Amino acid sequence: MFVDASSGSAGKTGMNRALFFLFLSTSIPLSLAAAQISPGELIAGHARWEGVENCTACHTVGKSLSNDRCLSCHAEIDSRVKAKEGFHATVSAKLCEECHKEHHGRKFQIIRFDTTAFDHATVGFTLDGKHRTIGCRQCHTKKTLAAEDILTLSDGRKNRTYLGLSPRCSTCHEDKHRGQFEGKECSACHDTEKWKPAPKFSHDQSSYPLTGKHKSVDCQRCHKPGTDEFKTVRYVHMEFASCRSCHADPHKGKFKQECASCHSTEDFHTVTKKVFDHDTTRFPLKGKHALMKCEGCHEKNNNKKNASGELGFHITKFQRCADCHADAHAGQFANRIDGGRCESCHTEDDFLRVTYSVADHRKARFLLTGAHVAVPCAACHAAQKVNAKSTRQFIWEKSPQCTTCHEDIHKGQFEKKMPKGCETCHSVESWNSLLFSHEQTRFPLKGKHAAVACEKCHTRPNNSATLPVQYTGVGLECIACHKDEHEGQFAKRGTTDCSPCHNAEAWKSLVFNHNRQSRYELTGKHLAVACEKCHPKVEMNERKVVRYKPLGMECADCHAGKM
């Protein structure tokens, strides 16, 4: 038997009760659940879209979720996705719901990402240096928001968002330079490791590249704090066109040209031709002047004298050599027509290589001629004390004589006799090239005398090596030089005059005339008799000497045996 509890009157009662219960069981819950057709509460930020009438705010009827509805509200993300900027641009192919889950309650973290694993480079701003060590919210704060669209968001969203920052350093960092580098990025000079120093900064990029010693100067030596309340160090609009902007002018304004025309940044005191061309001055450096160091003439210390005797660097007296150089000639040439200008004889190439030529010397009081031309200057111009100064003598009070330079080897023998001095006999061509003519003496050289060497007659007394050759006071008599072969037979008053019989042509070329010069006139055969027949050699003074006189004049004196 089948009994259906829902059939019959019991069934109708049951159905009524069922319907009543249905009403109770559904009406109350339905009224309470009218707004809960959603699978869960929305987050607090979306709470105003809670309710069945707002489902289509996010959901599209007949379609699954798409990004359009989300981005229609989150315009700040939409604009960035379209501009291909920011993190969401890298995940634009994904659905929003893949990362951002809704309907999980008011307090659900719809934005949740691992800040430690997030690759910041995906948003177009790589975190490096110290940026890696700081927390996200140290940069992402309400104060650092820069994007216009983010600034219009509510305070709550501004506090939560990670959008809206500008990659510019000034977004987070105070501009320590107070706008001096407006238009430039901090990263042009600074990196994220440390603010100081600025490793990317190169002074070469500035309007004033640092060269030489400027490179080693501390920045603050030039870039000093300003007078503003922040004591901002000044980097721009600095005066640098002139060295005087920073350096005092040691030349006290005496030079009109720029410092760089002479000096370089390598070393202020090192002025080279690469930097300074002395030729541009009124004193072009020539010769050895060009080889000198600057401090050889110029004095760095303004309290000390320079080469010209003036204090400091600047030299105004440079027109004359003597302005810098001591007169090596002790003023000997002071009275010269040119006032003793050194340039007359000397050049800057070498002081000792004088330009004073022989030709010039011939204009002097002492003409250089002959062998004098070949004589080294120092041979005549000896070192002397002139005006209490050791120098060489160039000027004599009187015209120099031969003996001024040359020793009178004749020891004054001709002093009185020769008013022209040495030149009477000698010439400047050669000492041995005599101008002397014996004819000028009291003993003209005749005959063989002319061929006799001077020293045969003119000897040193006693053959002394020190005594001069005797030229004067030499006996004129024959026997002064010649030996009296006749042993004084013909001497008269102590001296023998050989000339009556002899001449200078030849000793044996007699000019003796027996008839005129003797008392025995030769006649007859006596004329043919050899001299020695009558004149025998006899012993005289321990010599065999031909006896000429006295001889007997009697025939018997010779013809004794024959008669």
Added chain:
Amino acid sequence: MNGFSHRIFVFFLFISAISAAIAIWLRNNDYYLSSLDQRPFHPRYELLKPSGRESHGYGVVGTAMIIVGVATYSSRKRMRTLVNLGKIKYFLEFHIFLCLLGPVLVVYHTTFKFGGLVAVAFWSMTAVVFSGFIGRYLYQHIPKNIEGHELSMKELDAERVRLTESLRTQFHVPEEFLHSIDTIGIHDSEVEKAGLMKFLWMMLRSDFSRFGRMQRIRGIVHHYSIDMHSSRDLLHVVNERILLRQRILLLEKVQRLFHYWHVVHLPFSLVMFAILVIHIGVAVAFGYTWVWQ
């Protein structure tokens, strides 16, 4: 299908349902046990969220099972043209299987997250399921024939007479024995005075006191020194008689309870279906169409 194979079949269904439930739990329990705010970050969130491919599938399949389970059983019960399709008992068992496993799958579809309008459907479904347990319990206390049809009071009385005669003739028990065993179990006076809750308690106590009851029966058997060779059969018949007597005593109230049970079971299921339709409609409207996207 004979009784044994039927029992095997029912056991298979039971095991299948249990296995499915356990398998899904083992597969996804880490997700279900995680807190709601952490679930979106679970690696399998996209699959296991209620609209995810897996969980959505559980919901679709579970709902389909519920619909089929309800439709088949209700149709078999109400439509005489379907009488020949099989015993209603079998349809009930199938209904029970589908409407137990189906809700389990629906629970997994919810991922144990209950909220919104659909929660009303869910709790209605839960009420239906639990009321089903109660109904099944009450149903069990309504004596039925082999066809599954309820037995009338006349048939119940005839059965009790048959059992009594069996005791007398087969086991030769004295009358005192019969009086003694009639004292076991629920008494008339108890049933008449009992309210609903006490009545339910009496039923449960009776059902769960089988051991005590059997001990008393043994005691009585021993007391009367009845032949123990067939004690097992005797105990069974005595127990059957006692149970039958109780059921006869309880039948009216059980039937009344069963009637009231319908008042719960049916409306809740209607509410469940109504909100289910809304839930499915909204989900489909907003693009949650599972594999049919």
